[in-house]
Amino acid sequence: MANKKVSYFYAPDASSYQLSETHPMVPERVNMTHELVQNYRMFPHMTIIKPHPATEEQLKRIHLPGYIDYLKKVSPLISNGLVDLYPCLQADDCPTFTGVYDYSASIVGASIACANRINHGRSNICINWAGGMHHAKRRFASGFCYANDIAAAILELLTCHRRVMYVDIDVHHGDGVEEFFYNTNRVMTISFHRHGNGFFPGTGSTAESGVGPGKDYAINVPLHKGITDDQYIFLYKNVLMKAMERFQPEALVMQMGADSVVGDKLGDFNLTNQGHANCLKHALTYNLPTIVLGGGGYSVKNVARTWTLETATILGLELDNKLPANSYFGHLPEDQNLIIPAIKMSNLNSMKEIKAVQNQVYEVLGRTEI
Numbered sequence: 001m002a003n004k005k006v007s008y009f010y011a012p013d014a015s016s017y018q019l020s021e022t023h024p025m026v027p028e029r030v031n032m033t034h035e036l037v038q039n040y041r042m043f044p045h046m047t048i049i050k051p052h053p054a055t056e057e058q059l060k061r062i063h064l065p066g067y068i069d070y071l072k073k074v075s076p077l078i079s080n081g082l083v084d085l086y087p088c089l090q091a092d093d094c095p096t097f098t099g100v101y102d103y104s105a106s107i108v109g110a111s112i113a114c115a116n117r118i119n120h121g122r123s124n125i126c127i128n129w130a131g132g133m134h135h136a137k138r139r140f141a142s143g144f145c146y147a148n149d150i151a152a153a154i155l156e157l158l159t160c161h162r163r164v165m166y167v168d169i170d171v172h173h174g175d176g177v178e179e180f181f182y183n184t185n186r187v188m189t190i191s192f193h194r195h196g197n198g199f200f201p202g203t204g205s206t207a208e209s210g211v212g213p214g215k216d217y218a219i220n221v222p223l224h225k226g227i228t229d230d231q232y233i234f235l236y237k238n239v240l241m242k243a244m245e246r247f248q249p250e251a252l253v254m255q256m257g258a259d260s261v262v263g264d265k266l267g268d269f270n271l272t273n274q275g276h277a278n279c280l281k282h283a284l285t286y287n288l289p290t291i292v293l294g295g296g297g298y299s300v301k302n303v304a305r306t307w308t309l310e311t312a313t314i315l316g317l318e319l320d321n322k323l324p325a326n327s328y329f330g331h332l333p334e335d336q337n338l339i340i341p342a343i344k345m346s347n348l349n350s351m352k353e354i355k356a357v358q359n360q361v362y363e364v365l366g367r368t369e370i
């Protein structure tokens with residue numbers, strides 16, 4: 001978007017943490033993205049900002065103070081046994097690791113900084129690829145997410161904007177963000193996700209749609225494995241168009257989890273990174289002040305490719321499919337290209353089902369009023 005003021009938030013020290021030696025969530029993917037964005041020469045097209053970590057007070061606006069105090073004190077050495085006494089970190093998905101508090105504060109600080117810059121009108125689009133931790137709950141960590149930077153950013157946006165729309169294209173249901181705003185009509189949450197057969201977190205049916213004043217303002221789009229670009233974009237655009245028309249938000253937050261791209265270790269969709277980026281491109285056509293966040297993504301080179309392509313989409317730049325020289329990708333044939341093509345795999349989504357989900361979502365949206 002050539003005429004837009006774009007800011008890119010990056011904390012160099014925040015992405016070198018390791019949740020555990022074998023954990024699928026690898027924060028380093030944000031550094032990989034950063035290097036590709038730099039080597040594709042995108043830096044001159046945006047303002048690069050080093051954000052401050054969130055303060056304890058900012059973290060406690062979102063989370064139970066006792067949980068934040070616990071995160072601050074806990075270390076791998078003393079966590080054994082404590083996690084059972086005070087089970088706010090689930091040992092397997094959310095292990096205790098050295099620096100867990102600083103890691104979380106850094107991510108939340110960057111997303112709050114995005115919101116502040118939008119609030120002051122200094123940027124139209126703010127990017128934080130380290131953000132998007134959509135599962136974290138008020139009282140505990142969940143699904144690799146310790147602190148909910150998205151809820152913190154939305155809360156900040158709500159001080160200057162009447163209505164905020166949240167769109168989540170991570171392959172998992174955005175349950176944490178949904179829960180934070182489940183009973184308000186000032187935030188509409190929309191999550192597209194794989195659903196059924198025990199896929200994590202298990203919530204996110206179309207019937208789950210909000211409570212009290214928030215009834216009908218939580219939108220869920222459950223899907224099955226193998227969905228293609230054509231099907232996804234058809235449904236995504238229709239849902240977004242209708243939701244924009246009904247809700248008329250004043251600001252937009254996009255969670256761009258790259259685990260919905262083909263080849264992900266945990267996801268099982270068949271979306272190309274161009275299809276994924278087209279979702280962002282479409283969202284930007286509404287010309288709203290927008291925060292763009294990361295999220296899941298477990299085939300790390302694909303995550304870096306996807307978010308690099310999406311940074312270019314935001315800037316309105318065309319990139320050469322040949323990746324520039326960098327320190328992460330090697331000389332193997334599969335390491336040469338930016339674009340990730342679809343594969344041959346079974347698709348459990350029929351067009352009939354996609355249209356049925358669309359109609360269910362339209363019904364919920366049809367009951368909203370502004």
Ligand code: ZLV
Nearest residue numbers: 024092093133134143144170172200259266295296297
């Ligand atoms: O991408 O996990 O299925 C945003 C995000 O949306 C589960 N967790 C939970 C429920 C009980 N379990 C299993 C515990 C397993 C712990 C370790 C893994 C280790 C290796 C490979 C895969 C997993 C794993 N864990 C796959 N799916 C899970 C989910 C959590 C998914 C979080 C997605 C986070 C950042």
Ligand code: CA
Nearest residue numbers: 168170172192
């Ligand atoms: Ca999602």
Ligand code: ZN
Nearest residue numbers: 170172259296
């Ligand atoms: Zn995910």
